[in-house]
Amino acid sequence: MDKEKAERIRKQKELWAEEVSGLKERSEPFVTVSGKPIRALYTPLDQEDFDYEKDLGFPGSYPYTRGVQPNMYRGRIWTMRQFSGFGSAVDSNRRYRYLLDQGQTGLSVAFDMPTIMGYDSDSDRAEGEVGRCGVAVDSLEDMEILFDQIPLDKVTTSMTINGPAAIIWCMYLANAEKQGVSLDRIGGTIQNDILKEYTAQKSWIFPPEPSMRLITDIFAFASDHVPKWNTISISGYHIREAGSTAVQELAFTLADGFAYVEAGINAGLDVDRFAPRLSFFFNSHIDFFEEICKYRAARRIWARRMEDKYEAKDPRSLKMRFHTQTAGCSLTAQEPENNIIRTTVEALSAVLGGTQSLHTNSMDEVLALPTERAVKIALRTQQILAYESGAANTIDPLAGSYFVEALTDEMEAEAEEYFRKIDNLGGVLAAIDQGFFQQEIADAAYAYQQAVDREERIVVGVNRYNTGEPVEIEIMRIDPEVEERQLKRLKELREKRDNDAVRRSLEELKKTASGNDNLIPKILDAVNAYATGGEIVASLKEVFGEYKEKPSF
Amino acid sequence: MGERKIRVLVAKPGLDGHDRGARVVARGLRDAGMEVVYTGLHQTPEQVAETALQEDVDVVGLSILSGAHMTLVPKVKRLLDEKGMDDVLILVGGIVPEDDAEELIRQGWADRVFTPGEPLEKIAGYITSRFAES
Numbered sequence: 001m002d003k004e005k006a007e008r009i010r011k012q013k014e015l016w017a018e019e020v021s022g023l024k025e026r027s028e029p030f031v032t033v034s035g036k037p038i039r040a041l042y043t044p045l046d047q048e049d050f051d052y053e054k055d056l057g058f059p060g061s062y063p064y065t066r067g068v069q070p071n072m073y074r075g076r077i078w079t080m081r082q083f084s085g086f087g088s089a090v091d092s093n094r095r096y097r098y099l100l101d102q103g104q105t106g107l108s109v110a111f112d113m114p115t116i117m118g119y120d121s122d123s124d125r126a127e128g129e130v131g132r133c134g135v136a137v138d139s140l141e142d143m144e145i146l147f148d149q150i151p152l153d154k155v156t157t158s159m160t161i162n163g164p165a166a167i168i169w170c171m172y173l174a175n176a177e178k179q180g181v182s183l184d185r186i187g188g189t190i191q192n193d194i195l196k197e198y199t200a201q202k203s204w205i206f207p208p209e210p211s212m213r214l215i216t217d218i219f220a221f222a223s224d225h226v227p228k229w230n231t232i233s234i235s236g237y238h239i240r241e242a243g244s245t246a247v248q249e250l251a252f253t254l255a256d257g258f259a260y261v262e263a264g265i266n267a268g269l270d271v272d273r274f275a276p277r278l279s280f281f282f283n284s285h286i287d288f289f290e291e292i293c294k295y296r297a298a299r300r301i302w303a304r305r306m307e308d309k310y311e312a313k314d315p316r317s318l319k320m321r322f323h324t325q326t327a328g329c330s331l332t333a334q335e336p337e338n339n340i341i342r343t344t345v346e347a348l349s350a351v352l353g354g355t356q357s358l359h360t361n362s363m364d365e366v367l368a369l370p371t372e373r374a375v376k377i378a379l380r381t382q383q384i385l386a387y388e389s390g391a392a393n394t395i396d397p398l399a400g401s402y403f404v405e406a407l408t409d410e411m412e413a414e415a416e417e418y419f420r421k422i423d424n425l426g427g428v429l430a431a432i433d434q435g436f437f438q439q440e441i442a443d444a445a446y447a448y449q450q451a452v453d454r455e456e457r458i459v460v461g462v463n464r465y466n467t468g469e470p471v472e473i474e475i476m477r478i479d480p481e482v483e484e485r486q487l488k489r490l491k492e493l494r495e496k497r498d499n500d501a502v503r504r505s506l507e508e509l510k511k512t513a514s515g516n517d518n519l520i521p522k523i524l525d526a527v528n529a530y531a532t533g534g535e536i537v538a539s540l541k542e543v544f545g546e547y548k549e550k551p552s553f
Numbered sequence: 554m555g556e557r558k559i560r561v562l563v564a565k566p567g568l569d570g571h572d573r574g575a576r577v578v579a580r581g582l583r584d585a586g587m588e589v590v591y592t593g594l595h596q597t598p599e600q601v602a603e604t605a606l607q608e609d610v611d612v613v614g615l616s617i618l619s620g621a622h623m624t625l626v627p628k629v630k631r632l633l634d635e636k637g638m639d640d641v642l643i644l645v646g647g648i649v650p651e652d653d654a655e656e657l658i659r660q661g662w663a664d665r666v667f668t669p670g671e672p673l674e675k676i677a678g679y680i681t682s683r684f685a686e687s
């Protein structure tokens with residue numbers, strides 16, 4: 001902008017500011033849901049150093065601020081991927097086939113807590129938890145049932161599994177081979193992001209070091225044998241759900257991403273051999289613009305660092321591809337129908353932020369797992385955004401907005417500030433050890449709750465317009481017999497399989513775990529012998545030990 | 554209650570790792586003047602009851618978001634009773650459907666269930682009022 005013009009705008013802005021200063025403003029603070037102050041007006045003066053080529057570029061080109069594909073949704077609408085799983089493999093298989101019939105384009109598996117924590121359904125620790133908040137998968141047999149009549153070369157599957165990710169992945173690979181689908185033809189994602197487990201979601205098994213080894217073993221095996229698989233989904237979702245701000249979600253997730261890149265490089269892998277298969281997973285919270293800016297900043301930071309610091313050459317290593325889920329923590333138990341509206345706003349910001357796939361929460365998820373009807377509305381929300389709203393007609397439509405560009409820049413700068421802090425603490429693992437992330441997140445969560453309690457932040461139907469009417473909504477119930485049936489099937493499996501083969505495979509696995517060879521082939525052998533997840537985890541625990549957290553609040 | 558502060562154990566029984574609510578409530582109750590102990594994650598009912606006994610608490614708050622509340626809450630209650638702690642106030646928080654909440658209270662397994670969206674003040678207020686009565 002030329003100097004004269006800038007000066008004119010500056011003068012006009014002063015006049016405007018004077019006029020506004022005499023007007024009364026509402027009493028609620030003008031801040032984002034993260035507590036970030038927002039100015040009344042953004043003008044070209046907020047973007048004086050703006051450089052289109054350097055800061056934005058074109059879609060599909062460095063630094064990818066405007067999106068990772070050159071044509072974005074004009075080529076193909078984002079993947080509509082509803083996360084689901086409950087009860088037994090039979091129950092979940094039925095729900096998956098229902099969702100595919102309704103036009104869903106990818107699968108996303110939720111596992112129950114025992115599976116996630118590496119316990120079999122018949123473990124003492126599993127009592128009351130089998131099939132409750134996801135599907136119970138004890139062995140390859142359950143995986144075969146879960147994907148019965150679902151051709152694995154036709155759908156892509158995302159699996160939310162972290163501690164035992166290698167084991168569940170091997171069950172999926174083994175099942176694909178049983179279906180006659182070769183490994184180079186299957187696609188999907190395993191979450192496999194242990195770092196955010198230590199800081200936010202808290203479903204860990206092994207200590208950080210062996211966990212990182214399992215992850216780099218997966219990187220190496222996938223790049224040789226399963227080239228279309230996303231080997232990790234580096235997740236900010238759970239960091240945000242645990243109470244972080246948007247900038248913390250952005251910074252901590254990318255810091256985790258860089259830690260995995262460094263782990264891969266330190267394990268002797270060339271960065272361009274594994275980085276193209278890294279993927280991300282973000283939250284979409286209720287603050288519409290802050291979220292859009294978060295995605296745009298995330299792509300730009302990733303591209304810049306991958307090129308400058310890690311010297312990636314392959315453009316695919318620089319492209320941040322991500323899945324988004326609307327914010328579970330923004331939903332309210334009061335007047336659950338209002339959650340449909342919240343989810344719509346959140347889904348739209350994910351779309352305007354250029355997500356590759358999307359899960360929209362169902363209105364009743366704050367009360368229980370969703371009913372079929374609630375899931376259908378959630379999926380329809382995405383379809384309406386995609387095909388009716390016009391939001392998918394043009395690429396990165398908010399680019400060039402003074403506000404959006406200024407906020408994108410600010411969030412990038414604040415994330416860089418966090419990277420410096422984390423470096424000063426000695427890196428991500430050292431910062432986890434010192435409880436840095438955990439404390440930052442807990443402080444933000446508490447500050448948010450206090451703002452709600454003081455009514456500085458309004459939540460409709462909760463601290464404003466609360467009618468106190470009882471909630472009347474249909475709830476999905478998990479059949480209490482699921483646990484019994486699962487235990488019966490597991491017992492039968494333990495009787496009919498070749499238990500000598502199981503024992504041998506577990507011994508081999510332990511031997512390899514004590515050395516440095518890639519663990520994946522040994523886990524595959526164990527899985528193919530129908531060793532259970534719990535047995536494989538227990539064997540690895542003998543070598544690796546278990547992680548323990550010092551409780552704090 | 555005299556000058557003794559109300560002692561609260563905030564516990565995470567079961568396998569789910571969602572500790573945002575538990576930690577926010579723990580902090581809120583401490584700021585409201587109570588003595589708060591937090592168990593940390595992945596506790597068995599036995600560990601919860603044992604800690605309650607060791608810490609000599611007046612209140613046990615159980616945070617459960619995995620759907621296992623109908624198994625875990627009665628088990629904690631039974632173990633507390635066995636340890637002679639049958640007068641401990643038992644509060645439950647998390648993802649608990651209305652019918653289950655009613656059942657937990659009807660059976661005497663819990664005194665009160667709080668679901669997402671409840672202000673901290675209400676939880677602290679409920680606890681203080683219960684101890685003001687006695």
